[in-house]
Amino acid sequence: MASAQTLNSLVKTYAFDKSTAERLVEAGFTVTSAKSADKKALMAAGFAGNETEEILLKFSKGKRDAAARRGTRKVVVDDRDFESTMVKVETRDPDLLKKDALLGKHLGEGMLPQRIVRKLVDGGLARGFSDAQLKLAADLALEEYNHAKVDATEAAGIVGAQSIGEPGTQMTMRTFHFAGVAEINVTLGLPRLIEIVDARRTPSTPTMRIFLKEKVKGDRAVATKIANQIEMTLLKDIAAVDADLGSLEIKVVPEMERMAEKDISFEDVLAAVNSVRRITATEEKGGKNPKILVKLTEPNFKNLQKAVEDLKKMKVKGIDGITRLVIRRDDDEKGYILFTEGSSLKEILEIPGIDHSRVLTNDIVQIQECLGIEAARQAVMDEAYATLQGQGLTVDRRHLMLVADVMTADGEVKAIGRQGVSGQKSSILARAAFEITVDHLLQAGMIGETDPLQGVAENIIVGQPVNLGTGAVRLAMDTVKLAKLVKTMPTPVSTVPVVVEAPAMSYEGTAAGSAEPEFAEEPEPKEEA
Amino acid sequence: MSEEVPAQASRFNVLNHVNVPLHEVLTDSEAKEVLKRYGITKEQLPKVRSNDPVVQVLQKQAGSDGLAGKIVQITRRSPTAGTAVAYRLIVEAI
Numbered sequence: 001m002a003s004a005q006t007l008n009s010l011v012k013t014y015a016f017d018k019s020t021a022e023r024l025v026e027a028g029f030t031v032t033s034a035k036s037a038d039k040k041a042l043m044a045a046g047f048a049g050n051e052t053e054e055i056l057l058k059f060s061k062g063k064r065d066a067a068a069r070r071g072t073r074k075v076v077v078d079d080r081d082f083e084s085t086m087v088k089v090e091t092r093d094p095d096l097l098k099k100d101a102l103l104g105k106h107l108g109e110g111m112l113p114q115r116i117v118r119k120l121v122d123g124g125l126a127r128g129f130s131d132a133q134l135k136l137a138a139d140l141a142l143e144e145y146n147h148a149k150v151d152a153t154e155a156a157g158i159v160g161a162q163s164i165g166e167p168g169t170q171m172t173m174r175t176f177h178f179a180g181v182a183e184i185n186v187t188l189g190l191p192r193l194i195e196i197v198d199a200r201r202t203p204s205t206p207t208m209r210i211f212l213k214e215k216v217k218g219d220r221a222v223a224t225k226i227a228n229q230i231e232m233t234l235l236k237d238i239a240a241v242d243a244d245l246g247s248l249e250i251k252v253v254p255e256m257e258r259m260a261e262k263d264i265s266f267e268d269v270l271a272a273v274n275s276v277r278r279i280t281a282t283e284e285k286g287g288k289n290p291k292i293l294v295k296l297t298e299p300n301f302k303n304l305q306k307a308v309e310d311l312k313k314m315k316v317k318g319i320d321g322i323t324r325l326v327i328r329r330d331d332d333e334k335g336y337i338l339f340t341e342g343s344s345l346k347e348i349l350e351i352p353g354i355d356h357s358r359v360l361t362n363d364i365v366q367i368q369e370c371l372g373i374e375a376a377r378q379a380v381m382d383e384a385y386a387t388l389q390g391q392g393l394t395v396d397r398r399h400l401m402l403v404a405d406v407m408t409a410d411g412e413v414k415a416i417g418r419q420g421v422s423g424q425k426s427s428i429l430a431r432a433a434f435e436i437t438v439d440h441l442l443q444a445g446m447i448g449e450t451d452p453l454q455g456v457a458e459n460i461i462v463g464q465p466v467n468l469g470t471g472a473v474r475l476a477m478d479t480v481k482l483a484k485l486v487k488t489m490p491t492p493v494s495t496v497p498v499v500v501e502a503p504a505m506s507y508e509g510t511a512a513g514s515a516e517p518e519f520a521e522e523p524e525p526k527e528e529a
Numbered sequence: 530m531s532e533e534v535p536a537q538a539s540r541f542n543v544l545n546h547v548n549v550p551l552h553e554v555l556t557d558s559e560a561k562e563v564l565k566r567y568g569i570t571k572e573q574l575p576k577v578r579s580n581d582p583v584v585q586v587l588q589k590q591a592g593s594d595g596l597a598g599k600i601v602q603i604t605r606r607s608p609t610a611g612t613a614v615a616y617r618l619i620v621e622a623i
Contacts, residue, residue, distance in 0.1 A: 113609070356545070375548040398609060
């Protein structure tokens with residue numbers, strides 16, 4: 001069992017061919033022991049020299065490589081067959097793998113982001129660096145990288161908030177609606193940014209971008225056909241609905257041209273009309289075009305009016321909520337893209353012919369429900385960044401990453417505000433300091449909550465140093481050790497450490513009563529002289 | 530749902546969406562190693578719900594009916610770092 005698992009993991013995760021993996025397992029290796037095995041151990045297990053190198057390369061020493069190895073994944077998309085769409089993870093380009101391993105060797109336990117590793121190796125190889133030079137470059141890069149990293153206990157959240165907030169003040173309130181791409185109305189600017197961080201259930205202007213399958217994306221006819229399946233068609237769009245006040249009947253007269261445009265048959269319409277409650281619809285023969293005669297089960301004037309309204313607004317075809325659709329030819333895509341007003345990711349993912357792997361919506365909650373929390377995190381980041389960019393404001397992506405991380409940390413998209421992140425803080429004082437102070441304090445008092453005073457707001461309230469930056473570091477003197485240390489000193493002047501008062505620097509010195517601070521007194525004699 | 534039309538037949542696998550990064554369930558020993566490296570406990574990791582569409586697919590792939598308590602390794606494509614690895618703890622949906 002264990003060996004079967006090892007075998008499986010070797011083949012799947014590390015992309016060994018089956019025979020090599022079997023040999024590794026036979027030699028008694030587990031994934032962990034094989035990973036840590038060096039050349040000698042592998043040679044002892046009966047692998048030839050070049051084989052061991054290949055094995056080592058596949059495991060590619062170093063944690064950073066474990067991530068890098070999965071850098072690109074080849075995705076097999078075939079939406080008709082669920083089984084065949086399992087993600088196939090392919091190992092990266094062996095060339096790149098070799099390069100990463102090359103530098104990994106020099107970095108030792110150090111960690112550098114994949115992008116820097118790649119850049120270093122590419123630059124190094126282009127300049128014909130020797131092994132020693134490459135090592136030096138790696139060491140220097142690592143040093144610089146560690147230097148540039150955010151310090152532990154840095155108030156990253158506040159820096160992020162200010163970095164988004166300041167450009168945010170420059171966003172104009174007037175850009176409520178702006179004609180976006182392809183005549184679809186999309187909320188942009190500050191209102192959109194607020195919408196994103198508020199994690200609203202539905203954005204004010206939901207919209208989707210739908211790409212077509214590679215094979216059909218250049219075909220206008222196919223695009224129209226798919227569009228017809230998506231765009232919601234109401235009965236009033238394709239037929240005239242007339243009420244006969246005398247006989248209390250309704251006549252539905254389909255317009256054949258419009259129906260043909262939308263790819264709807266007369267039977268579809270009849271079936272749809274019949275699905276409305278409290279009426280019976282029959283086909284009325286005679287005349288050029290077929291008509292539908294609708295009789296009410298309870299014929300009276302009020303019901304007639306209601307039925308007419310219901311019929312007019314009835315959906316005949318399409319997806320609920322998608323009220324408008326625009327087909328656009330895109331040069332980058334070299335084909336057609338569908339833009340919609342209204343969004344329904346769940347149902348769009350069931351439509352054949354579209355490229356499901358690239359469907360985009362601006363409804364973050366829908367993304368979370370259909371594609372998961374990670375896709376939602378990505379969407380928060382991308383949407384916020386695009387909104388800021390649209391206003392000509394450049395905010396470092398890392399700040400938005402932090403926002404997205406905080407919003408999605410609990411496994412669902414939470415708003416930054418009363419209902420979400422701020423309102424769910426563990427500290428009562430911090431919550432009370434934010435909003436609805438009395439309610440929070442009262443509630444806490446009733447259930448007898450305690451506040452461990454670990455956050456920022458609560459420590460400011462009680463007048464303590466906050467748990468951030470230098471305030472997060474505690475220093476204590478080990479007096480026993482100190483005493484020992486003092487004993488071992490070569491020429492002990494005194495065994496008791498002398499505390500030297502520095503009056504000029506101390507608080508007492510400067511604030512002491514009526515006397516002028518000492519440093520201020522000194523210039524005076526000079527003036528007199 | 531009739532037999533001729535399996536509910537799963539036309540389902541799109543969410544793992545194939547461009548915005549869904551690579552998710553991998555860690556074995557217990559791998560999970561332990563990760564926690565040791567960061568010096569944290571499981572509960573300090575960000576969470577992912579067991580009813581998350583991605584976790585549902587992973588569950589199906591693993592053939593197990595509950596992955597709660599496991600850690601998923603997420604290899605994201607990052608505009609700043611190339612690829613970045615993150616971890617999430619699978620928790621029962623509330």
